[in-house]
Amino acid sequence: MSATANPLxxxxxxxxxxxxxxxxxxxxxxxxxxxxxxxxxxLVERAADGRLALGELAGLFWHCVRDRPAELTREAVGEAVVAQGLAAVTPALRMLLGQILQGR
Structure with a gap:
């Protein structure tokens, strides 16, 4: 599994x-x-309004983990978000939301 993201x-x-x-x-x-x-x-509207809940953010990330290993838990995803802080994970959220809005 490669941890290289393709922004396209x-x-x-x-x-x-x-x-x-x-x-x-x-x-x-x-x-x-x-x-x-x-x-x-x-979901995008709530994020734009600053009303995206932490559980929603973690849920979106959880579902979007590519090649999710069996040992990875949803709780670990949420804990990673909390540990890094919202400012640190915002670029990833922005990328996902942009893809939702624009498509390929």
Whole structure:
């Protein structure tokens, strides 16, 4: 598994437990995120308004982890977000949201 993100695909890197993981907003990942978090456009609007909840952010990241290893837990994703701080993970969020809005 390569931890190199392709920005042309809307990919970003998130460090979780000292390991770099690629976040890729694939169709399957976004469908799963939408099933849990509600319509993606509403998610983007909440993010733009500064109303995106920490659980929603972690949920979006969780669903978008490419080649997610079996030992990786959703809690670890949330803890990584908290440990790094919102400012540090905002570029990854921005990349994913941009891909949701623009597509390929």
């Amino acid at each position: 695909r809307g990919e970003a890197v998130l460090r979780i437990g000292g390991t770099a993981h690629v976040l890729r907003p694939s169709f399957g990942a976004l469908v799963a995120a939408e099933a849990e978090l509600g319509p993606l456009f509403a």
